[in-house]
Amino acid sequence: MWLGAGLLVALAAGAAVAGWWLLAGIALAGLLAGLQVAGSATVHPRAEWLLDGARTAARLAGVPLFAAAFAGYLVPRYSALTALGVVLLVTAVDAAGFTLPRPARGWLLGVLLAAAAGLVAVCLAIPPAPAVGGTPPFSGAFAAAAVFFPLLTGGRGRGGQGRKKAWWLAGSVAVALAVCAAALYQMGGVRLGLSRVPLRDLLAAGDAQALLPLLAGVVVIATVPAALGALAQARARFSVRPVASMACGAVAAVGAVLLEPVEALLLAAALALAEVLVAGLLTLSARRWDVRAVLSVLLAIVLLARIPPGYLLLAVVFVAVAAVIRRSARPRRPSEQPRTTPE
Numbered sequence: 550m551w552l553g554a555g556l557l558v559a560l561a562a563g564a565a566v567a568g569w570w571l572l573a574g575i576a577l578a579g580l581l582a583g584l585q586v587a588g589s590a591t592v593h594p595r596a597e598w599l600l601d602g603a604r605t606a607a608r609l610a611g612v613p614l615f616a617a618a619f620a621g622y623l624v625p626r627y628s629a630l631t632a633l634g635v636v637l638l639v640t641a642v643d644a645a646g647f648t649l650p651r652p653a654r655g656w657l658l659g660v661l662l663a664a665a666a667g668l669v670a671v672c673l674a675i676p677p678a679p680a681v682g683g684t685p686p687f688s689g690a691f692a693a694a695a696v697f698f699p700l701l702t703g704g705r706g707r708g709g710q711g712r713k714k715a716w717w718l719a720g721s722v723a724v725a726l727a728v729c730a731a732a733l734y735q736m737g738g739v740r741l742g743l744s745r746v747p748l749r750d751l752l753a754a755g756d757a758q759a760l761l762p763l764l765a766g767v768v769v770i771a772t773v774p775a776a777l778g779a780l781a782q783a784r785a786r787f788s789v790r791p792v793a794s795m796a797c798g799a800v801a802a803v804g805a806v807l808l809e810p811v812e813a814l815l816l817a818a819a820l821a822l823a824e825v826l827v828a829g830l831l832t833l834s835a836r837r838w839d840v841r842a843v844l845s846v847l848l849a850i851v852l853l854a855r856i857p858p859g860y861l862l863l864a865v866v867f868v869a870v871a872a873v874i875r876r877s878a879r880p881r882r883p884s885e886q887p888r889t890t891p892e
Contacts, residue, residue, distance in 0.1 A: 550654070551611060552721050553661040554775035555700035557618040557748060557768065558810040560732055562696050565742030567689035571729050574693025579722035581694070581825065581852070582701040584845045586714045590828040591835045600831055602872025603824040605786050606864070609797055609871075610817035611703050611779030612636055613804030617813045619772040620805075622746050623765060632805035639777040640798025644791045648781060649774055657770055664767045665728050668748065671755040672731035678754070682739035692855040696814055697725065699821035703779065745810075786875065812860075819856050819864035825849040827868070 563571040592600050613636065620631035649657075701721050732741055735754050744750040752760050780797055787793035804813060829846035832839050853861060 550657070550661075550771070550775040550778055551703040552700045552725060553658075553665075553771040554615045554618060555697075555703075555814070556725070556728060557622060557746075557771065558614070558814050559696050559700060560729060561742055561744045561747040562811050562814055563693035563729070564733060564738045564747075566685060567693035568685045568738030568742075569733055570685060570687055570690040571693045571733065571738070572726055573687070574690040574695075575697050575722060575725050575729060577690060577694035577848075577852075578697040578701055579718065581698055581845065581848045582718055582722075583715070584841050584848070585702060585825065585828075586718055587841055590832045590842075591839075592828075592831045593835050596831050596834070598876035599872045600824075600827055601786050601875040602870075603820075603827040603868045605783050605875065606867040606871040607699070607817070607820040607824040608703065608779050609783035609801055610804070610813070610820045610867075611699070612639065612776050612783070612797075612801035613808055614810070614813040614817050615772040615776040615779065616801070616805040617808060617810040619768060619776075621810045622749065622768045625746075628809075629806045633802055635773065635776060636798055636802045636805045639773065639780050640794055640801070642777060643780050643784060643798070644794035646790065649777065654774070657774055660770055661767065662724070664763075665724055667760075668751065669727055669731040671757045671760070672735035672751060675735075675755050677735045677737065680737040680739075682737070684738065688855075691852055695818045695822065695852040695855050698852065699814075699817045700725070702821060703782075703817070815856060815860045816863055819853065819860045820867060822849045822853050822856075823864045823868050826853070 563574060567574050590600060613632065616632040616635035616639075617628065619635050620628040624631040701718060732747065732751055735751060736744070736747075740750075740754075741747055748764060749761065752758060752764060780794065780801065783797045784790065784793040787796075804816070808816065825845050826849045829842040829849065832842040833846070836842070
């Protein structure tokens, strides 16, 4: 769900900084995500609150992102109020105890995959207009990897088989590569990067304006369940559901009102990479040496360097606040031995 909803924003954001190097950025983001799938963090019990705080902040960042994407495509004139309404809706639904059943999630995923296939077909059906502008340098691939990384990892659950997660990640990367390659073919990196609603502009470029009502339905199907799932993941680390739902929803509502879609995406990227950095450093402090953790930390630092400093500062603040809240809410453990925590 995260990828389907996030592509509404990340497609243009990645093309703006990387052009055709966006495809390399997606592969790089997939590599870092694969390192997270390959193993679990080993954390000392006394430090679990710090990792839980980073994970909570990273998951919660998806709520304002998807709400802003919903508003940007469907009600752009009143985007802030619309995004706020989406956050309030999913907060009320989560506080009431409602979750999407697995069959429903399967049907929604099938609709999104069909929509992705249709978009690729539209982009390839009509010869593109002549390309304008040049190609950004390869360094833009790192910035593109940063903004795509949370979309490949945000929807992961806490458990599950490693092989199943690996196949799921491989499929997500393949879909992202196919959609982005088709979009770059049809519009080029410059025009695609300048678009505020890239999927709508792709349909216009492919002479498929008749499909705009269907696009509106796809936007709803992609963003609302994704926002609900992100809120549920952030809230799940607290014991009292209605109170935790409302607290998480209040934080997400502020972000939805203040942040534009691209700004929300950059904040989500900073928080997701901060989670990887925290997990890797805590694993190294417990194990002393772990190749997967070392590679994850190094790659996360490289990608964090491509995010504007303001979002990095916000990420540090949010992770610190969430970690302090988690520490005050967690029960005391008698054991002091490091243990492996599920992703």
